[in-house]
Amino acid sequence: MGEIKSTLDLVLEKTRNLTLSNEEKLSLAREKLAKRVQGLCNRYLDNFLPMSHLKNEMAKIASNDRELAYNFLKKHLLAHFDLDSDNSLILSALSEVAAYDINLMTNLQKEYQSEKENTKKAFTEKVFLALQERGVSGPAVVANLNNIPEWDQFLKSLRKRYQERLKTIEND
Template sequence: MGEIKSTLDLVMERTRHLSLSDEEKTRQRKEDFQKRLQGLLQRYADGALTEEDLREKIEALQAELKIEDTTLAVTAVAGRMDPDRDNRTWLDLLAVFAPAVCGALEAALKVYRRQRDDSLREGAERLRSRLAQDHGISGTAVAPNPYKDPDCQAQLARLRQQAKNRLAALVDEGGQLA
């Protein structure tokens, strides 16, 4: 009687001659590094790691996985930044890891917030004038919500994406780990 083979045995038989190229191995190491780095960054955000502990663990991880690209860590930290939230934790970390890029990131965030505030103010004024024009509602007590205005929502989404792109570009320009 013939031998019954498992799916795994069949796969192993058919792929025994295959091996990963150097590029594929490097890509896999980078992906593994990025996944494990996200775990470290989350532990840092939760307060379980200090800046020094994080730095040591990142360096150990880079050595273990033979990752020489120091921009991966800086890119991961910057990727956790949200233009609409307080990013002081990540900016403080970047001030230690990549001081050259930190000032530019802060400036880009300030520009975004100023543009967002202007857009919200304009949206509120548009809604206020529409209420007065269409419904005869006016006065100092009228407080329209610009977040409900589709035009304002689209403008805010556009500004947010531009800010994220700008942050990524700044990190790409000067994101070497110190």
């Protein structure tokens, strides 16, 4: 009677003579490098990996892959950049590890925050004036901008405008 083979044995038998082309090998190596750098980046951004370890891990990457690895690092860090958040970890890694000029990004974020705050003050004053006209005033009155559709529209257009500018900075 014949031998009973496992599924693994059958698969190995059928694929014994298959090999990867050089392009496939390069593609797999590139994917592996991208995942490694993304993992380092995520651990750094989650405060599980200090800057010094990030630098060391990036320096350990083979010299022929290092430029690509730094490009992956820049890409992952820039993808996490948020105009409404504290980006100090991202900016310090970009400048210290990836040797990226962050001046344009910091200036853009300051400009965004300034425009947002100035417009917020104007909207708040407008709300207080409308409330005073209705007879509502006093130190306990707080303007709730989240209920104003114009404020939401302004924020959406502001974010869109600055995100477009951020994309042009990233692509340069």
